[in-house]
Amino acid sequence: MISLFEAAWVIARRDFVASVFSRTFILFLLAPLILIGFAIFFGTMTDAQDEAAAQPTVAVVADSATSAALAAARERLAAGTSEHSFPVLRNVAPAERVAVQAQQLLADEHGAYSAVLSGTLDRPVLTGPIKADGFVARRLQLLIDDARRTAALRAAAAVPPPAALERVVTGQAAGNLRMIRRGVARGGQALIFTITMLLATLLLSTLVEEKTNKVIEVLAAAVPLDAVFLGKLLAMLGISLVGLALWGGTIVLTSTFFLRIFQDWVTLPDVAPAIGWPIWIVLLILYYTTNFMLLGALFLGIGAQASNIREIQTISMPVTLLQLLVFLLAFSVVGRSSGALAMTAYVVPFSSPLAMIAFAAQSEKLWPHLLALAWQAIWVVLIIRVSARLFKATVLKSAAGGSFFSFRGRKRARAAA
Amino acid sequence: MQGHLAIEASGLVKSFDGKRAVDGIDLAVPEGSIYGILGPNGAGKTTTLRMLLGIIEPDAGRRRLLGHDRPLEAARIVGYLPEERGLYPAMTTREAIAFMGALRGLPLEVGRKRAAILLEENGLADYVDKPIKSLSKGMAQTIQLFGTIVHKPKLVVLDEPFSGLDAINQGRLEHLIRDEAAAGTTVIFSTHVIHHAERLCERVAIIAAGRIRFEGLVSEARDRLRPQVRLKARNAEGPWRGSLPAGARHAGDLWQFELPKGGIEPLLRALIDGGAGIEELSIERPGLHDAFVAIAGETAAREMEASEQAELGEAA
Numbered sequence: 095m096i097s098l099f100e101a102a103w104v105i106a107r108r109d110f111v112a113s114v115f116s117r118t119f120i121l122f123l124l125a126p127l128i129l130i131g132f133a134i135f136f137g138t139m140t141d142a143q144d145e146a147a148a149q150p151t152v153a154v155v156a157d158s159a160t161s162a163a164l165a166a167a168r169e170r171l172a173a174g175t176s177e178h179s180f181p182v183l184r185n186v187a188p189a190e191r192v193a194v195q196a197q198q199l200l201a202d203e204h205g206a207y208s209a210v211l212s213g214t215l216d217r218p219v220l221t222g223p224i225k226a227d228g229f230v231a232r233r234l235q236l237l238i239d240d241a242r243r244t245a246a247l248r249a250a251a252a253v254p255p256p257a258a259l260e261r262v263v264t265g266q267a268a269g270n271l272r273m274i275r276r277g278v279a280r281g282g283q284a285l286i287f288t289i290t291m292l293l294a295t296l297l298l299s300t301l302v303e304e305k306t307n308k309v310i311e312v313l314a315a316a317v318p319l320d321a322v323f324l325g326k327l328l329a330m331l332g333i334s335l336v337g338l339a340l341w342g343g344t345i346v347l348t349s350t351f352f353l354r355i356f357q358d359w360v361t362l363p364d365v366a367p368a369i370g371w372p373i374w375i376v377l378l379i380l381y382y383t384t385n386f387m388l389l390g391a392l393f394l395g396i397g398a399q400a401s402n403i404r405e406i407q408t409i410s411m412p413v414t415l416l417q418l419l420v421f422l423l424a425f426s427v428v429g430r431s432s433g434a435l436a437m438t439a440y441v442v443p444f445s446s447p448l449a450m451i452a453f454a455a456q457s458e459k460l461w462p463h464l465l466a467l468a469w470q471a472i473w474v475v476l477i478i479r480v481s482a483r484l485f486k487a488t489v490l491k492s493a494a495g496g497s498f499f500s501f502r503g504r505k506r507a508r509a510a511a
Numbered sequence: 512m513q514g515h516l517a518i519e520a521s522g523l524v525k526s527f528d529g530k531r532a533v534d535g536i537d538l539a540v541p542e543g544s545i546y547g548i549l550g551p552n553g554a555g556k557t558t559t560l561r562m563l564l565g566i567i568e569p570d571a572g573r574r575r576l577l578g579h580d581r582p583l584e585a586a587r588i589v590g591y592l593p594e595e596r597g598l599y600p601a602m603t604t605r606e607a608i609a610f611m612g613a614l615r616g617l618p619l620e621v622g623r624k625r626a627a628i629l630l631e632e633n634g635l636a637d638y639v640d641k642p643i644k645s646l647s648k649g650m651a652q653t654i655q656l657f658g659t660i661v662h663k664p665k666l667v668v669l670d671e672p673f674s675g676l677d678a679i680n681q682g683r684l685e686h687l688i689r690d691e692a693a694a695g696t697t698v699i700f701s702t703h704v705i706h707h708a709e710r711l712c713e714r715v716a717i718i719a720a721g722r723i724r725f726e727g728l729v730s731e732a733r734d735r736l737r738p739q740v741r742l743k744a745r746n747a748e749g750p751w752r753g754s755l756p757a758g759a760r761h762a763g764d765l766w767q768f769e770l771p772k773g774g775i776e777p778l779l780r781a782l783i784d785g786g787a788g789i790e791e792l793s794i795e796r797p798g799l800h801d802a803f804v805a806i807a808g809e810t811a812a813r814e815m816e817a818s819e820q821a822e823l824g825e826a827a
Contacts, residue, residue, distance in 0.1 A: 307598065309598065310595060311597060315586075
């Protein structure tokens, strides 16, 4: 008998070559690019439209001095905050009857005013469907107050010069460090989760090819089914790593040569994860691998029970929900290293890689990672073995290929036997 | 025969949801022989072969494959062509053959070289880089057969290998089976087409309803029936009629009956003396088909014929 790993290698190599040297792999590689392209295109379009629609415009019906004072106040305050912090002010020359003019302006679809400000700085009048504590009312109040205060100080010739802010630069503050490390922890989790979700679900359908082409019996007669499952898993992991390497490489090259972000080679941010950037990145790759293998083995096992694409589609949603639940569990324990929930996230094999990459960002201890990786590897082996046995018991024993998910298929299988 | 068996099986039992598909099968396949498992569809042939190869586990009984209790331990020296043929459609013929060899431990490079040789030797060199999906069904089956033998196994197991093949490919397959056996390889195949077994096999197992009805040499199966005498007599009546054994049947002036135990000479003498007026007389040894009918029964024979007809229709 050829060894388990030798057999797995034969299967993995076949699957890897069949996938990577196919036209569809080019689409697979281009998928993120297409996704990003669409996101940027639609994002830009909708942003431009949304910005215009989201920021309220107020018609200022006042004399030129009042209008100028308000515009100056807005410019001052927006410079210290943001352009979006205040309504857009548009000056309109006052008519004879300001109340009527205000109603006309509010009804003007072209102007699209949210409110009309009239009167003077000392007696301002705001007309429109405005709540007292709403954005427009509160921000206009700020502008009016600032304009009045500035006018009063200027009149008293008491405008103070801007105070020079002296900066004393220190190392990281504890609060700041904790916040950033949580960000790193969650970023790592999100990265592993997203990539795994995109790629591991492909494993649901990978054995359908062998069942459809009847190759499975050739494989089952020659090598242990564990090797078939392991080989398929390794092939998909390899394919995903090739994809990641190409995507990552493209991003780095693009950044280096075109955006010139990494002019002096890669410099990692000053705020490192507790375990340090190099080890954290190695752990990120290792936990991605174990996460992919764990979920992949489970999906492969579940998918192997399905006899056609329709069944695969049916089980895809619950499987995605399961992934999401696991992610939420791991996400919720970021920042907690003890407690029942945290321990659950560390110990449950499917959430363990996500919880541990977060742990690596927040704790400098290395040994728990060795333990966790070994624990996760044991579960990969267990899931593969159970999946292979289940496959042999429920699928291979019947000539008609009864499916675990289809009662009719199982009935047919019994009848054929 | 012990010690020279490629396959030994005793008391193999397999049930599917309470129904026995295989019910206590014993087999002894000598090394280097061509061995046929004969039986109609649903007799339990495929289930038996799957159990022998370890694809499914028997509920009871034991089997040894080339001296190994666990069939996968012998995987490097076994080749298997399943009833439901399976190849990856996008693979080229050479890669498909080499891949099947690699599954049995043959290095891929060696497999590729041997694949090219096999294709060339069989006049299929033009197909070496053709994808499987571009081949006819018969051609794809031939490629899979090459994949079954590319690693030079000691035992080749073929499940209904002739099924779906046209006459040319059937001839090619028979030739290949004989070549393999001549090289010392044990070949065991299942079939519901008796003449394949009759032409190729030294030994057969006749299986019906999950049980072995006969296991032994083809000649032994045929020897279970007495030779058949066919007689054409000029005279319809006469004393010679008294010399015919009970059970003799006729259609017009043509009579057919089993050769009496006393042999041909007393019969001939009685026919001549009784005034039969012999026009034609022949003694025919029973074929495997006759033996099958006698051993497995008329029902099984009819099922075999139905399976054969269905297959002929499929091949056409």
